Amino acid sequence: MQSSLKKIGNSAGVLIPKPLLAEIGAKAGDSIDLTVENGRIVMELVAKVPRAGWAEASKRLASEGDDELVWPEFANEGDDELTW
Structure with missing residues (x-):
């Protein structure tokens, strides 16, 4: 496919x-990373932020009363003797 440069x-x-964007899983509004490799401009979709939305999800779980520990607390031997 060919395109042209537009002055901005x-x-x-x-x-x-759109078909080229779909090949890398990108859509309008997504963040991309541009680099130059061997005289070519390379465009890559920026990976999603790790743990994005976790804070909101944990607040929702707490409000629903579904935030109990799955495993009990694990104490280390001697923890009761530590001073902070």
């Missing part, structure tokens, strides 16, 4: 056809 202020933009 002091920069340039390229319209990327």
Whole structure:
């Protein structure tokens, strides 16, 4: 597929056809990483932030009363003698 460079202020933009974005699992609005390798511009989808949404999920679980420990607390021998 071919496209053309469009002037955007002091920069340039390229319209990327939807089928090419789909091949890397990207859609409009996603973050991408651009690098240059061997004279080529390489575009990669930025990985999702690890643990994104965990804080909200834990708050929801707590509000529903479903936040009990699955395993009991594990104490180490001598923990009761520690001073902080």
